Amino acid sequence: MSPTSKTEFPLWEVFIRGQHGLAHRHVGSLHAPDAELAMKNARDVYTRRNEGVSIWVVPSAAIAASDPSEAEQNFAPSESKIYRHPTFFDIPDDIGAM
Amino acid sequence: MTPFATFCLRMGDNALILGQRTGEWCGHAPVLEEDIAFANMGLDLIGQTQQWFGMIAEELGQSPDKLAFFRGEREYLNTLLVEQPNTDFAHALMRQYLFDAWHLPMLEGLVTSSNQQIAELAAKAVKEVRYHIDRSRDLIIRLGDGSDESHRRMQDALDWLWPFTADLLARDDADAALVAEGVIPEGERIATRFAQETAETFAKATLTAPEGPRRTGGRTGNHSEHMGYLLAVMQSVPRAHPDARW
Numbered sequence: 001m002s003p004t005s006k007t008e009f010p011l012w013e014v015f016i017r018g019q020h021g022l023a024h025r026h027v028g029s030l031h032a033p034d035a036e037l038a039m040k041n042a043r044d045v046y047t048r049r050n051e052g053v054s055i056w057v058v059p060s061a062a063i064a065a066s067d068p069s070e071a072e073q074n075f076a077p078s079e080s081k082i083y084r085h086p087t088f089f090d091i092p093d094d095i096g097a098m
Numbered sequence: 099m100t101p102f103a104t105f106c107l108r109m110g111d112n113a114l115i116l117g118q119r120t121g122e123w124c125g126h127a128p129v130l131e132e133d134i135a136f137a138n139m140g141l142d143l144i145g146q147t148q149q150w151f152g153m154i155a156e157e158l159g160q161s162p163d164k165l166a167f168f169r170g171e172r173e174y175l176n177t178l179l180v181e182q183p184n185t186d187f188a189h190a191l192m193r194q195y196l197f198d199a200w201h202l203p204m205l206e207g208l209v210t211s212s213n214q215q216i217a218e219l220a221a222k223a224v225k226e227v228r229y230h231i232d233r234s235r236d237l238i239i240r241l242g243d244g245s246d247e248s249h250r251r252m253q254d255a256l257d258w259l260w261p262f263t264a265d266l267l268a269r270d271d272a273d274a275a276l277v278a279e280g281v282i283p284e285g286e287r288i289a290t291r292f293a294q295e296t297a298e299t300f301a302k303a304t305l306t307a308p309e310g311p312r313r314t315g316g317r318t319g320n321h322s323e324h325m326g327y328l329l330a331v332m333q334s335v336p337r338a339h340p341d342a343r344w
Contacts, residue, residue: 031130
């Protein structure tokens with residue numbers, strides 16, 4: 001535990017849906033004693049300029065994150081696999097926008 | 099002054115002075131999240147002030163800015179409650195909650211006002227104030243029914259501020275004339291809602307509203323000693339630079 005954890009409220013990650021039809025996107029974090037107040041704080045801190053139509057808050061402690069020291073083995077191997085992008089198909093002109 | 103102008107000035111002054119008090123927390127609230135929340139509420143209230151003053155600018159021959167910054171203390175008609183000092187976060191929260199508990203039923207009544215302008219203003223403001231009271235009520239309950247220290251501070255704040263709620267609920271001839279015309283809701287309706295709201299919340303918060311003398315006077319321009327200092331701070335910049343523009 002960090003030295004501040006006894007005096008500060010727990011950390012929450014905030015996700016905002018910008019408009020209907022879009023996915024929630026991570027926008028930042030904040031401190032709050034529980035989910036209800038985290039929601040209120042998220043409304044005040046992250047939607048005051050009309051940024052969203054829906055809010056999710058998640059305890060930061062509930063997020064399992066990849067280890068930065070394993071970034072090479074996790075992500076470098078896919079750099080050279082350009083054939084995994086579907087860019088090698090000829091698309092007939094009369095199909096239009098896909 | 100017509101009853102209409104008197105009422106709009108009172109509503110605008112309540113929002114203006116509470117907005118100023120709320121703004122004093124900017125950069126000073128106990129945690130960053132509360133700091134931003136208080137500033138947001140203050141800005142909501144200042145926005146409402148602009149609308150109330152805008153409706154009477156013509157009748158009074160003064161722009162909203164002039165009304166806000168160039169009147170003397172006795173010409174302000176806000177209630178005694180909103181001018182009370184911040185003191186600590188408990189006082190600021192309790193002042194906000196008591197105001198919200200009156201403001202919400204007032205605005206809900208004004209949504210169906212016979213005056214179209216007032217009805218439109220209220221329809222917009224009521225959304226802001228529903229959030230204000232959600233937030234202030236929640237914190238009153240958490241801190242009232244919290245630690246020994248938070249309970250003591252919330253009870254101190256209630257003891258200090260409760261007597262001023264008489265001024266919130268006070269009514270006079272100007273109000274009676276507007277009630278008769280269907281412009282504003284009846285006083286008893288608001289007083290009943292206020293009593294229900296605060297009784298339920300204080301029961302959950304384990305707080306007790308004090309008995310004893312009640313204070314009135316703000317609505318007729320007779321303010322407490324804190325008002326002059328608030329105005330000195332609020333008016334100093336516009337008075338030093340009266341023609342300044344953004």
